[in-house]
Amino acid sequence: EVQLVESGGGLVQPGGSLRLSCAASGFTFSSYWMHWVRQAPGKGLVWVSRINSDASSATYADSVKGRLTISRDNAKHTVSLQMNSLRAEDTAVYYCAMSYDYSNYAFDSWGQGALVTVSS
Amino acid sequence: QSALTQPPSASGSPAQSVTISCTGTSSDVGGYNYVSWYQQHPGKAPKLMIYEVSERPSGVPDRFSGSKSGNTASLTVSGLQAEDEADYYCSSYAGSDIWVFGGGTKLTVL
Numbered sequence: 043e044v045q046l047v048e049s050g051g052g053l054v055q056p057g058g059s060l061r062l063s064c065a066a067s068g069f070t071f072s073s074y075w076m077h078w079v080r081q082a083p084g085k086g087l088v089w090v091s092r093i094n095s096d097a098s099s100a101t102y103a104d105s106v107k108g109r110l111t112i113s114r115d116n117a118k119h120t121v122s123l124q125m126n127s128l129r130a131e132d133t134a135v136y137y138c139a140m141s142y143d144y145s146n147y148a149f150d151s152w153g154q155g156a157l158v159t160v161s162s
Numbered sequence: 163q164s165a166l167t168q169p170p171s172a173s174g175s176p177a178q179s180v181t182i183s184c185t186g187t188s189s190d191v192g193g194y195n196y197v198s199w200y201q202q203h204p205g206k207a208p209k210l211m212i213y214e215v216s217e218r219p220s221g222v223p224d225r226f227s228g229s230k231s232g233n234t235a236s237l238t239v240s241g242l243q244a245e246d247e248a249d250y251y252c253s254s255y256a257g258s259d260i261w262v263f264g265g266g267t268k269l270t271v272l
Contacts, residue, residue: 077261079208079263085266086165086249086251086263086264086265086266087200087202087208087251087253087263087266088165088263089253089260089261089262089263092259092261099259101258101259101260103163103260104163105163137207137208143219144210144213144214144217144219145196145198145213145214145217147194147196147198147213147214147255147261148196148198148210148213148214148253149198149200149208149210149253150210150213150219152207152208152209153207154207155207
């Protein structure tokens with residue numbers, strides 16, 4: 043069974059940094075692309091970033107480009123999101139997600155989410 | 163990377179059908195058959211309901227169906243049940259390994 047468990051969320055001041063991690067289990071981690079999707083309180087889902095299976099390529103939403111960096115460690119079965127120069131508008135629940143069973147273009151497995159609050 | 167456009171709300175009585183639209187552009191919805199739909203109950207992670215426009219993952223009731231015409235995709239829920247009350251989001255691949263979501267639609271079962 044696929045399991046994705048996020049950690050590292052918390053309260054951070056504007057301009058600060060935070061690193062989220064997602065621990066994966068139940069599948070061959072090194073074979074799958076991984077994504078981050080966020081949801082501000084009371085708002086909709088927003089795709090943030092994806093990394094390919096061997097970490098050679100990553101893409102980002104325009105709103106986070108240059109401030110958020112996705113990475114992965116296939117030996118440790120983890121994907122991370124390094125968040126720098128944080129702004130109030132980055133406050134959200136951050137979900138780790140992936141396409142496992144169905145289409146490479148849909149997210150059929152999600153973590154429970156990690157809350158990041160950017161506030162002074 | 164503009165969000166796809168969904169109506170903020172939709173409603174229907176039990177046993178009725180409701181359709182939720184999702185409008186994008188030729189660069190996302192209209193350009194690829196990679197539209198997916200997600201159901202999200204309060205405080206829960208999203209759940210995949212439809213992928214590749216009209217395909218249903220195993221375990222999703224056949225009351226849920228998807229379609230697409232031009233730059234607009236649609237999710238239809240037939241035979242509405244109380245447990246269908248939730249937020250629904252569409253998503254589309256937008257090329258260059260970028261994805262985009264819709265703003266979400268709150269479905270109320272009257």
